[in-house]
Amino acid sequence: MQRTHSLNAFFRGRFGQRVQKIPLDAGFNCPNRDGTLSRHGCVFCNESGSGSGLLDKGLDLRAQWSHWQERVQKKHSQVLFAAYLQSYTNTYGPYEKLEGVLQQLQGLPGLVALSIGTRPDCLDERKLDLLAKQKDALGLGEIYLELGLQTANNDTLKYINRGHSAEDFAFAASRAHQRGINVVTHVIAGLPSPQGIEGAKDLLSTVRFVNSLPVQGVKFHNLYVCKNTRLAHMWKNGEYHPITLEQYCDWLGQALMILPPETVIHRLNGDPTQEELLAPEWAGEKGKILNAIHDHLERNDFWQGRANGASDGPPEYFTSPARERKKHAL
Numbered sequence: 001m002q003r004t005h006s007l008n009a010f011f012r013g014r015f016g017q018r019v020q021k022i023p024l025d026a027g028f029n030c031p032n033r034d035g036t037l038s039r040h041g042c043v044f045c046n047e048s049g050s051g052s053g054l055l056d057k058g059l060d061l062r063a064q065w066s067h068w069q070e071r072v073q074k075k076h077s078q079v080l081f082a083a084y085l086q087s088y089t090n091t092y093g094p095y096e097k098l099e100g101v102l103q104q105l106q107g108l109p110g111l112v113a114l115s116i117g118t119r120p121d122c123l124d125e126r127k128l129d130l131l132a133k134q135k136d137a138l139g140l141g142e143i144y145l146e147l148g149l150q151t152a153n154n155d156t157l158k159y160i161n162r163g164h165s166a167e168d169f170a171f172a173a174s175r176a177h178q179r180g181i182n183v184v185t186h187v188i189a190g191l192p193s194p195q196g197i198e199g200a201k202d203l204l205s206t207v208r209f210v211n212s213l214p215v216q217g218v219k220f221h222n223l224y225v226c227k228n229t230r231l232a233h234m235w236k237n238g239e240y241h242p243i244t245l246e247q248y249c250d251w252l253g254q255a256l257m258i259l260p261p262e263t264v265i266h267r268l269n270g271d272p273t274q275e276e277l278l279a280p281e282w283a284g285e286k287g288k289i290l291n292a293i294h295d296h297l298e299r300n301d302f303w304q305g306r307a308n309g310a311s312d313g314p315p316e317y318f319t320s321p322a323r324e325r326k327k328h329a330l
């Protein structure tokens with residue numbers, strides 16, 4: 001039984017087949033790293049800014065697209081694609097830079113959706129209008145703005161050096177939504193805060209804050225320690241202790257229960273590479289984490305939105321048509 005409304009199921013329902021996200025590095029920077037706001041970045045941010053590193057190897061956007069597309073098509077014959085502008089802050093800098101990057105996406109084979117990862121303080125009216133136009137300009141089925149929030153607690157945001165407030169996030173989310181752009185937010189469990197480590201209560205209050213805004217999707221992350229980050233120093237000095245897998249499952253289960261069932265879950269856990277990960281060890285075992293989360297939900301008969309009442313079980317749309325077909329074929 002599917003107990004969350006996954007992006008995979010949403011895409012299958014929306015497009016009738018698998019949609020694979022392709023990460024793209026368009027060469028943007030971040031005001032929290034280039035000295036505009038700070039040179040240190042968020043405490044957990046490593047130098048790659050979640051990038052694939054392909055741009056540094058000389059691959060432009062089209063070459064990056066082909067690189068990933070070929071890999072995916074070796075595994076799946078029936079597949080469509082979503083472009084994901086992932087690295088750093090993809091609406092930072094001059095309007096013309098963003099415009100040029102979006103133009104390069106025109107005509108990419110199989111493209112049906114676009115996700116743009118950015119910060120809430122790097123969006124003005126003109127850029128939002130430009131993004132809203134892309135649905136028609138690129139002939140997309142869906143467009144998503146991935147806005148980092150991490151926590152709704154402003155003291156923690158300051159402590160982790162985010163450089164923006166929860167109110168900045170709320171303002172940007174509303175303006176994007178007014179233009180028909182789907183807003184997806186990132187939320188992190190186990191952040192260091194002035195009071196110690198953020199716990200279940202903090203995660204739930206962040207989810208309640210997200211629920212009060214026009215947000216259509218959430219990416220949940222368990223905080224892990226990467227090499228070459230300020231968090232790594234804190235961890236080595238004994239100032240930061242990562243949460244356990246049991247704690248993460250417990251807190252995430254509670255968070256999912258209060259999340260509306262319509263909200264699409266784009267991610268249930270962080271996914272570091274083995275090369276960058278310092279701690280905790282379990283953060284590098286994606287399969288084990290997902291199994292633990294699903295076991296936890298199953299054992300407790302939890303499902304997304306259950307605390308909001310009414311339904312006797314998870315809605316049917318949690319189960320993708322493909323999963324159903326596979327089940328009947330057995």
Ligand code: SF4
Nearest residue numbers: 030032041042045088
């Ligand atoms: S906003 Fe993103 S890219 Fe910028 S410092 Fe923070 S995590 Fe890194």
